[in-house]
Amino acid sequence: MTRLFIALGIAAAATLVTGHVLAADGIGRIEDGVPAANAKVGTPPDVIDPDFAVKALATRIDLLENPSGPITFFGQLSDGTTLTEPDQNTYLVLDHNPGGPTAGFDYGRHFLFQGHENGAPFAYVTRINLDLPQSSPHRITLLTPVDPTTGNTGFGSIDGSTYNPFSNTLLFTEEAGNAGGVFQISVDWPPQINTLDAFLGKGGYEGIHPDNSGNIYIIEDVGGATSATAGLVNGRQPNSFVYRYVPNNPSRIEDGGQLQALQVTVDGTPVVFGGPAAVDADISSTAQLRLHTPGTSFPIQWVTIHTSKAGDTAPFSANAAAKAAGATPFKRPENMAWLPGSGFRTFFFDPTGDTDAVAGENPFLQARGAYGAIFRVDLRDDDDHDADKSHHGRISLFFLGDHVHNSFDNLAFANEKQLLAAEDRGDTLHTQLNTLDSVWTFDVKSKNKQPIRFIALGRDLTSLQHGEDNEPTGVFVSNGSTSRKQLLGTEESLEHARGFFTRQHGDNTVFEFFRKPERRAAK
Numbered sequence: 001m002t003r004l005f006i007a008l009g010i011a012a013a014a015t016l017v018t019g020h021v022l023a024a025d026g027i028g029r030i031e032d033g034v035p036a037a038n039a040k041v042g043t044p045p046d047v048i049d050p051d052f053a054v055k056a057l058a059t060r061i062d063l064l065e066n067p068s069g070p071i072t073f074f075g076q077l078s079d080g081t082t083l084t085e086p087d088q089n090t091y092l093v094l095d096h097n098p099g100g101p102t103a104g105f106d107y108g109r110h111f112l113f114q115g116h117e118n119g120a121p122f123a124y125v126t127r128i129n130l131d132l133p134q135s136s137p138h139r140i141t142l143l144t145p146v147d148p149t150t151g152n153t154g155f156g157s158i159d160g161s162t163y164n165p166f167s168n169t170l171l172f173t174e175e176a177g178n179a180g181g182v183f184q185i186s187v188d189w190p191p192q193i194n195t196l197d198a199f200l201g202k203g204g205y206e207g208i209h210p211d212n213s214g215n216i217y218i219i220e221d222v223g224g225a226t227s228a229t230a231g232l233v234n235g236r237q238p239n240s241f242v243y244r245y246v247p248n249n250p251s252r253i254e255d256g257g258q259l260q261a262l263q264v265t266v267d268g269t270p271v272v273f274g275g276p277a278a279v280d281a282d283i284s285s286t287a288q289l290r291l292h293t294p295g296t297s298f299p300i301q302w303v304t305i306h307t308s309k310a311g312d313t314a315p316f317s318a319n320a321a322a323k324a325a326g327a328t329p330f331k332r333p334e335n336m337a338w339l340p341g342s343g344f345r346t347f348f349f350d351p352t353g354d355t356d357a358v359a360g361e362n363p364f365l366q367a368r369g370a371y372g373a374i375f376r377v378d379l380r381d382d383d384d385h386d387a388d389k390s391h392h393g394r395i396s397l398f399f400l401g402d403h404v405h406n407s408f409d410n411l412a413f414a415n416e417k418q419l420l421a422a423e424d425r426g427d428t429l430h431t432q433l434n435t436l437d438s439v440w441t442f443d444v445k446s447k448n449k450q451p452i453r454f455i456a457l458g459r460d461l462t463s464l465q466h467g468e469d470n471e472p473t474g475v476f477v478s479n480g481s482t483s484r485k486q487l488l489g490t491e492e493s494l495e496h497a498r499g500f501f502t503r504q505h506g507d508n509t510v511f512e513f514f515r516k517p518e519r520r521a522a523k
Contacts, residue, residue: 047455064140109131111130119157126142156174163187167253184253199257200216209489216253218244219336242349243305257307259304261318263303292397305322335349369400376396414499423439477497479498
């Protein structure tokens with residue numbers, strides 16, 4: 001098999017392509033893949049499936065059109081050393097010019113938004129104006145300038161992002177434990193920003209997605225306590241939850257509603273957080289083993305953990321509320337994705353696991369999710385005639401992480417059948433297994449769940465100089481529609497879609513990936 005080796009630096013990638021071919025169904029089917037991951041040695045190039053090519057859209061030293069305080073570049077602060085870590089991408093195609101800092105200038109109609117994951121209080125949000133040439137001074141716009149009084153943005157660890165067509169706003173999450181939460185930004189200039197802590201709560205939030213009724217699903221990534229007990233060494237207590245917010249008024253989250261958390265019942269008993277004294281018991285529980293066993297399926301329900309009303313201002317800890325209400329904890333879920341065409345009744349989410357080989361290579365712990373997992377949730381239809389109305393659907397294990405495939409993070413459907421899952425092993429696990437991250441492809445409608453490696457990530461020189469490894473993040477496939485009928489998660493959202501990802505912790509380069517014209521013709 002011929003392979004395409006690409007050093008995904010901005011100069012190299014820019015010379016590879018001058019355009020892209022849009023598939024009628026997402027980015028097209030992924031069939032060949034990449035045979036092996038890169039070893040953690042030197043600065044190997046990224047390797048992508050031979051049917052695809054990439055184009056760099058933005059990188060670390062690209063200037064912002066409206067710099068503010070220390071925020072002057074796309075991927076690093078003005079001190080020249082602090083990397084700002086652009087994370088989850090959201091692509092939108094607007095029917096109008098949303099405006100920008102330069103009055104009267106046409107910024108185009110195609111935009112890619114991303115939050116930056118650097119620490120508080122200098123995390124920020126950027127907008128790449130895709131219709132402008134890379135040489136344009138208006139190419140990248142800062143949406144969260146520093147406060148003139150405090151000299152900072154007030155945000156930290158911005159991770160997830162999505163577009164909510166009901167409120168016509170962008171939603172961003174802060175993955176910062178009880179300091180994290182969700183805030184929203186208006187699409188048009190000047191950006192109007194407000195936090196939603198009184199309604200969605202404080203938590204280490206990462207993935208966030210609406211459904212077709214205006215409910216907001218949120219995935220939490222908060223690590224639990226680590227065991228030092230023989231046989232459980234470096235296993236971590238499940239400590240994070242899957243939430244949904246049912247608003248009173250879908251067009252205004254601030255009008256109040258119910259925040260709920262997922263509860264799984266295994267063999268008649270809800271799986272709950274055992275508390276600080278139950279670290280080992282939670283890690284080694286039979287319920288966790290059953291939950292992570294292939295071929296099993298268990299009932300779920302949504303338990304209400306907080307009710308809000310219009311005018312509320314007091315924040316609350318969603319994590320603490322979920323524990324108190326008996327919701328089911330997982331090992332750091334990172335993201336979720338709706339199955340296209342499921343009517344927003346089926347979604348996948350992925351606990352990343354312990355990101356440690358001592359735990360992962362332990363068969364006892366691996367069988368309980370130490371190397372991560374991907375779960376499938378099938379929600380019951382409102383008109384379901386099941387006599388037992390106490391359960392709201394079922395959860396089943398889709399894939400259990402192992403030595404080769406683990407530490408799953410961002411999720412996105414490449415087409416109506418294939419789910420992309422990016423790894424986030426972290427530097428420790430990279431070293432332990434001498435393996436850098438990959439982006440995997442899973443066929444969710446096939447009985448053969450063996451994944452195809454779509455991208456084998458390399459490592460750029462900036463990452464090496466900072467003593468880090470790169471991470472693939474922000475994997476996103478969508479046609480960018482703002483219509484509710486083409487909301488991400490519908491088959492329509494994949495018609496003529498575009499694909500994006502970011503290589504984080506180094507040059508912080510954002511890429512578009514697409515099928516090469518000659519390879520599409522050959523298929």
